[in-house]
Amino acid sequence: MNNDPAEHIIVPPEDDGQRLDRWLKKHMPFVLAQKLIRKGAIRVDGKKAKQDTRIQSGQSVRIPPFDKPQDNTPKPKPLTDKDRAYIRDLVIFDDGDIVVIDKPEGLASQGGGDLKQHVDRLLDGLADKNGLSPKLIHRLDMDTSGVMITARKPDTIRKLGQMFKTKKVRKTYWALTLSCPEDSDGLIRAPIGKIKGPIKDKMQIDEDDGKHAVTEFVVLEQAHKQAAFIAFSPHTGRTHQIRLHSSAVLECPIIGDKKYGGESDLVETMGLADRLHLHAYRLTLPHPTKH
Secondary structure, eight states: OOOOOOEEEEEEGGTTTTTEEEEEEEETHHEEEEEHHHTTEETTTTTEETOOOOOOOTTTEEEEEOOOOOOOOOOOOOOOOOHHHHHHHHHEEEEEEEEEEEEEEOBSSBBBTBBBHHHHHHHGGGGTTTTTEEEEEEEETTTTTEEEEEEEHHHHHHHHHHHHHHOOOEEEEEEEEEOOOOEEEEEEEEHHHHHHHHSSSSSEEOTTTBBBOEEEEEEEEEEETTTEEEEEESSSOOTTTTHIIIIIEEEEEEETTTTTOOOTHHHHTTTSSSSSOHHHHHHHHOOOOOO
16 A cells, blocks of 8 residues: 655656756745755655756656645636637648747737736647647747747757757848838847836847847838838847837837837828737748758
């Protein structure tokens, strides 16, 4: 008879390859997990494990009894048939592992605050026959439309995440701007920092304390000096990088960008949608498992 009061959890397929200490965050406070691992109280298939142990699908993880903090976080509502149809309509590529979607403007990448609808929530609607749902690899601003890449298999998720961190992914954005830059192409180097004070979620060029930021640009078309169609390729990933570099450095704010000076009568006179005219057009990268 087994009198062990500990909980024994079988690692599901979607958690294959995760670090033990990070995986345990789903089940207990991170600090407690670290402590129990050091004491040898956490065991994987009956053996002591280290913090950086990579767990595998099907393994049994023993978690000793502990006082669980009360969780008052509201549980997300289950997806409706409408939600599932909506996210499926956004898919532009799916090889069974990697899933690429075309995110519309106005849909957040992740939840937060009062947001109830976002890509991260909807991805469960793309679960495969084994129940594996794609996971986010990167994010786009809510007001930016375009290509987002996700993946189902943990190993692919890790490899793609590393590619984004090591700048092995080339990103190309399209934008409509007010006025046209003096140069037809170039490289913008201007550090970016957060504006201090009551203004939230707004950035500025900060030569003293800002973070290194580089954006490549090419003017594709222009309407005299009134507007331009520009391709941007950010070499770094700072918040609002393209929007700020276009506005503050090129002096050509993106049309519809109310945060960085893009409000204009051109929206109405040119028959444009009342939105931020910035689109993530292309992601170029080697396939993480087929090269």
